[in-house]
Amino acid sequence: MKKIEAFLKCVDCGKEYDLSQVRYTCDCGGTLDLTRDLSGVDGEELKNLFDSRWGQKWGATASGVWRYKELIFDIPDEQIVTRMEGNTRLYPAGKAGEYAGLKNFFLKHEGENPTGSFKDRGMTCGTTAAKYYGAKTVACASTGNTSASMASFAAVSGMKSVIFIPEGKIAYGKLAQALAFGGKTLQIKGNFDDAMSLVQDVCRELNIYLLNSINPFRIEGQKAIGFEVLQQFNWEVPDWFVIPGGNLGNNSALSKGLQELYQLGIINKIPRIAVIQAEGSAPLAKMWKNHTPFEPVKDPDTIATAIKIGNPVSWKKSLRGLEWCNGVVESVTEQEIMDAKAFVDMAGIGAEPASCCSVAGAKKLVDMGVIDKDAKVVGILTGNVLKDPDAVIGYHKDELASMGIKGNFANKPLVIDANVAAVKAALEA
Numbered sequence: 001m002k003k004i005e006a007f008l009k010c011v012d013c014g015k016e017y018d019l020s021q022v023r024y025t026c027d028c029g030g031t032l033d034l035t036r037d038l039s040g041v042d043g044e045e046l047k048n049l050f051d052s053r054w055g056q057k058w059g060a061t062a063s064g065v066w067r068y069k070e071l072i073f074d075i076p077d078e079q080i081v082t083r084m085e086g087n088t089r090l091y092p093a094g095k096a097g098e099y100a101g102l103k104n105f106f107l108k109h110e111g112e113n114p115t116g117s118f119k120d121r122g123m124t125c126g127t128t129a130a131k132y133y134g135a136k137t138v139a140c141a142s143t144g145n146t147s148a149s150m151a152s153f154a155a156v157s158g159m160k161s162v163i164f165i166p167e168g169k170i171a172y173g174k175l176a177q178a179l180a181f182g183g184k185t186l187q188i189k190g191n192f193d194d195a196m197s198l199v200q201d202v203c204r205e206l207n208i209y210l211l212n213s214i215n216p217f218r219i220e221g222q223k224a225i226g227f228e229v230l231q232q233f234n235w236e237v238p239d240w241f242v243i244p245g246g247n248l249g250n251n252s253a254l255s256k257g258l259q260e261l262y263q264l265g266i267i268n269k270i271p272r273i274a275v276i277q278a279e280g281s282a283p284l285a286k287m288w289k290n291h292t293p294f295e296p297v298k299d300p301d302t303i304a305t306a307i308k309i310g311n312p313v314s315w316k317k318s319l320r321g322l323e324w325c326n327g328v329v330e331s332v333t334e335q336e337i338m339d340a341k342a343f344v345d346m347a348g349i350g351a352e353p354a355s356c357c358s359v360a361g362a363k364k365l366v367d368m369g370v371i372d373k374d375a376k377v378v379g380i381l382t383g384n385v386l387k388d389p390d391a392v393i394g395y396h397k398d399e400l401a402s403m404g405i406k407g408n409f410a411n412k413p414l415v416i417d418a419n420v421a422a423v424k425a426a427l428e429a
C-alpha cells in the first residue's frame with residue numbers, strides 16, 4: 001500500500017505546513033488538522049488491510065488505534081508508543097436502552113482502555129508524535145483523564161510528564177492514576193480553562209511538548225473510536241452516534257474520521273452525531289440552540305467534572321463536523337446525567353458521570369422526536385465507572401442534595417445487625 005502523505009492544515013485560513021516542525025496552531029492562531037490527500041487512494045484495499053489486522057495477537061497493529069495507522073499517523077511500527085489501546089467492547093445497551101427508549105442502542109465502552117478512558121487512543125498517537133519530535137517532557141491541562149493517560153504513556157516511553165489540573169476539582173481515581181504513574185502534578189488555583197491557557201504558555205516558553213487535544217496528533221488517534229465501531233458492525237453505518245462534549249476534541253475526531261471513510265468510499269452513508277454537554281458547562285449547546293456567536297461559559301459547573309469546561313479549544317472543529325453530518329448539540333441536567341448513569345451502571349456496564357451524557361442525551365433526543373426510537377444508535381461511554389467513586393456513592397446514598405441531585409434510582413447500602421433475622425428483614429424490605 002502506497003504511503004498516504006500527511007500535512008498540517010489550518011481550520012481557519014487553510015494554510016498548510018509540513019510535519020518537519022512541532023506546531024499546534026497556525027500563524028493566524030487557528031487550530032490545525034492533520035490532513036491527507038485521499039484522492040487516488042483505494043478505499044477497498046485499505047478496508048481489506050484493516051480487516052486483515054483484526055484479531056492480530058501481537059505487534060503495533062494489534063492496537064485498536066494502529067490497526068488503522070495509514071489514516072492515523074503512518075510511521076514505522078518500532079517508533080510507535082502503544083499500550084495495545086482500543087479494542088474496546090461494543091455492548092447492547094440493555095437496561096440503558098430501555099431507559100433511553102431505544103430498541104437498537106449500543107454502548108461503545110471506551111472506559112475499557114488501558115487507563116480507563118478514550119484518552120488512551122489520542123495519547124498513543126500524541127506520545128508517538130512527541131517521541132518523533134524528540135521531546136523529553138510532555139505536558140497537559142486536564143480535568144483528570146487526559147492526565148492519567150498522559151502520565152502512563154510518558155512512563156511507558158521514558159518521558160517526563162507535567163500535569164496541570166484544577167485544584168480540588170478532579171475525580172479521585174484520576175488524580176490517583178496521575179500520581180501513581182509519576183506525573184509531576186501541579187494543582188493550579190483556577191479552573192480547567194485557566195489550566196489550559198497556562199499550559200500553552202508553559203509549553204511555548206519551556207519547550208515542553210503539549211499533549212492536549214489542540215495537538216492535532218491526539219485527534220488522529222481518537223478517530224479510531226469511530227473506525228472500530230464501524231469495523232465491529234462490518235462497516236455498516238449506524239444512524240446516530242451520541243457522544244459527550246467537553247473540550248470538544250473527541251466529537252471533532254469522530255466526525256473527521258467518518259468524513260475520511262466516506263471520502264474513501266469505505267462507508268456510503270453519513271451517520272448523524274449528537275454532542276451532549278452538561279447544562280452548567282454548555283457553551284456549544286447554547287450557541288447551537290440560540291443561533292448566537294460562540295461565547296465561553298465563565299464559571300462552568302457540573303458533577304461530570306470531566307467535562308466541566310467553559311472555553312473548549314476545539315469548538316470550531318466540532319462545529320465543522322456537525323455541519324458535515326447534519327448533527328445536533330443538546331444539553332442535559334445534572335439529574336438527567338446521574339439518572340442515566342444509574343441505568344448504565346444497573347445494566348452491568350458502568351461508566352463515569354460524563355460518559356452518561358450519551359445515554360441522558362439519547363433519551364432526551366428520543367423524547368424530543370429528534371432520534372427515532374427504531375434508529376440504530378451508538379452511545380460512546382468515555383470513562384470507567386471507577387474513575388469517580390464519590391459520584392457513585394453520593395448518588396446511591398442520596399447525599400447529593402446540595403448539588404440539587406436526588407438518588408431517584410438509588411441502591412442504598414444497608415447497615416444491619418450481624419444475624420440471620422436481620423438479613424431476612426433486609427432482603428424482604
Ligand code: F0G
Pocket residue numbers: 117119141142143144145146147213244245246247248249250251306307352354355382383
Ligand atoms: N468524557 C470523559 C470521561 C472525559 O474525560 C472527557 C474529557 C470528555 C468526555 C469530553 O471529551 O473534551 O474531547 O469533548 N476530558 C478531558 C480531560 C478534558 O482532561 O481528561 P472532549
